[in-house]
Amino acid sequence: MHQMDVPEKEPQPPDPSPSSSLLPLAGISAAVVCLVGLEELIRLHRKRAQAATNSNTTKDAATAAKQGTRPVHEITAEERKALRDPPRVPMSVTESLALFADPKVPHLYEQWRDELKSEVFCYQLPLGKRVYVCTDWSCFPELLGADGLEKTSLFKSFDLRRRGPFTPRDVSIFSRKTTGEGWHPIRKALAPAFATKVLASKVPAYHRVLGGFCDALDSAAEKGVSVPMDQWAVRYPFHAFDEERNGEALAILESVDTIFKEFAQQVLNPFRPYMPWNDGMRKFNDAQQTYREIVQRIYQHYLNTPAEQRDPTSIMSYIHNAPYETEFARLSDIYTLINAGHDTTGYTLAWGIYHLGSNPRVLKKLQEELDGASFVGPFPTYEELSDLKYFNACVKELMRITTVASNGQFRTLDRSVKLTSKGVDYYIPAGYDIAFPFLPAFTAADIWGDGKAFRPERWLESSEEQLKVYNNVLRPFGIGPRACIGQNLATIEIRLTLAGLLRRYEFDVTAEPEPYFAITYKPRGLRVKPIRRRT
Numbered sequence: 001m002h003q004m005d006v007p008e009k010e011p012q013p014p015d016p017s018p019s020s021s022l023l024p025l026a027g028i029s030a031a032v033v034c035l036v037g038l039e040e041l042i043r044l045h046r047k048r049a050q051a052a053t054n055s056n057t058t059k060d061a062a063t064a065a066k067q068g069t070r071p072v073h074e075i076t077a078e079e080r081k082a083l084r085d086p087p088r089v090p091m092s093v094t095e096s097l098a099l100f101a102d103p104k105v106p107h108l109y110e111q112w113r114d115e116l117k118s119e120v121f122c123y124q125l126p127l128g129k130r131v132y133v134c135t136d137w138s139c140f141p142e143l144l145g146a147d148g149l150e151k152t153s154l155f156k157s158f159d160l161r162r163r164g165p166f167t168p169r170d171v172s173i174f175s176r177k178t179t180g181e182g183w184h185p186i187r188k189a190l191a192p193a194f195a196t197k198v199l200a201s202k203v204p205a206y207h208r209v210l211g212g213f214c215d216a217l218d219s220a221a222e223k224g225v226s227v228p229m230d231q232w233a234v235r236y237p238f239h240a241f242d243e244e245r246n247g248e249a250l251a252i253l254e255s256v257d258t259i260f261k262e263f264a265q266q267v268l269n270p271f272r273p274y275m276p277w278n279d280g281m282r283k284f285n286d287a288q289q290t291y292r293e294i295v296q297r298i299y300q301h302y303l304n305t306p307a308e309q310r311d312p313t314s315i316m317s318y319i320h321n322a323p324y325e326t327e328f329a330r331l332s333d334i335y336t337l338i339n340a341g342h343d344t345t346g347y348t349l350a351w352g353i354y355h356l357g358s359n360p361r362v363l364k365k366l367q368e369e370l371d372g373a374s375f376v377g378p379f380p381t382y383e384e385l386s387d388l389k390y391f392n393a394c395v396k397e398l399m400r401i402t403t404v405a406s407n408g409q410f411r412t413l414d415r416s417v418k419l420t421s422k423g424v425d426y427y428i429p430a431g432y433d434i435a436f437p438f439l440p441a442f443t444a445a446d447i448w449g450d451g452k453a454f455r456p457e458r459w460l461e462s463s464e465e466q467l468k469v470y471n472n473v474l475r476p477f478g479i480g481p482r483a484c485i486g487q488n489l490a491t492i493e494i495r496l497t498l499a500g501l502l503r504r505y506e507f508d509v510t511a512e513p514e515p516y517f518a519i520t521y522k523p524r525g526l527r528v529k530p531i532r533r534r535t
């Protein structure tokens, strides 16, 4: 039997214990570095990035052409004069600090856009950091497409952390560089696992998971009690690896808040990973330790399965066979796929139940369509759902109005760019991060009219021209080479589960959700009472 050599062979972690005699010294040094030197370091770094982009334009273009990577057009001093600086959100340092701890950021993008009357703007963070924001979807393809910007290095914070030195070869598919070595071979090796044909062949397994969800809802319905749907919906997504390990996956998700909080802190202070005495870092490290063990168990379970019993088309088999540079990167991908796959689909389902539970008119129409369709088994299959027009419109509307990846795509400006929005040419300087949030674009009044209303009819009654615009804007899985690898899995999962549940139950919303952003956009606190339908 193949035994895993991770993490036994890993270097031991630096001792995070507060009793270390070096701790006070380390604390003082880090504090000095953080408080005095950090701003200067960041300023110098930005200056260097800017100078490098300015002086290396021709060299970069030649190298890029040679390597098959993107060419870089740098803005000349002459061009720069004609460009406008994006407006800045008026905000004090205290306000910006509070902002990063606030889980409602996606809404602020819309608020700022309206207050500043501009789809392109920036906000200042402490320590010389600045984040640019573009809410104008028509600018997305140029900067997120094939020759677009690189993912921000901040995404590394979402990776499984190695004990001891963490190298660029250890990061997951999520945070690897698009242009370097490593990302393409792994992405190519994993992509077949997410082909619709492969996923559709696993529908019987998905139905078993759905059956478990229904058993739990039946029991709640019999007792007449309400259930916390935000928590339940993440419990039942079809597990990316195998049905038995669902509990393990959940344990990872349970501490997603810890990761998010720490991520937000690291945006403000990139030295935090080197401050193991800090309480937030300590919790983060504890969570990471737990995750390393869980992910290791999940992979070991696969390795312990005799080869002839393994499903060669499972995601885990593809991970097992992919050409990872380090064994740790393999584990990091298992972790990333659980994180990226479970929480997103789970909360989309929870939002779906909320929207349908609180829109009796829409639910009635949808249930009439589902009742009128003929399904062979107790739950619909993927193919059986494809022709249900109103159902399809409801799913689209759900992916739009409370899109779970609400903050969209986040990139680093490795060059200065000209961004044209609503007829104005803006200058965005190299060295900063730029956000392309989805929620403002998916609900904008100038595109959707009543964009804040859950109205599936917009997908059925609009002109062809209008639908073309809608479909261009609504890209909840992102665009470009880094768009979501799991979008087919998510789509199948959301469709099968929603149709399966809504044929069987009415959902009485007993507690309204509080929209909450922690990596994804969640209906926190949503409670619903399931009521079995008489069909």
Ligand code: HEM
Binding pocket: 151, 173, 174, 175, 187, 240, 336, 337, 338, 340, 341, 342, 344, 345, 348, 404, 405, 408, 409, 410, 476, 477, 478, 481, 482, 483, 484, 485, 486, 487, 489, 490
């Ligand atoms: C409703 C469900 C989902 C939504 C809305 C969603 C959305 C997204 C978006 C917008 C991105 C692009 C991020 C960027 O470019 O910065 C992304 C990337 C990614 N997603 Fe999803 N996702 C969903 C489900 C899934 C599932 C089910 C999986 C896997 C099991 C998954 C795995 C990934 C991975 C690995 C990436 C990074 C791809 C790369 O950088 O090459 N996602 N997702």
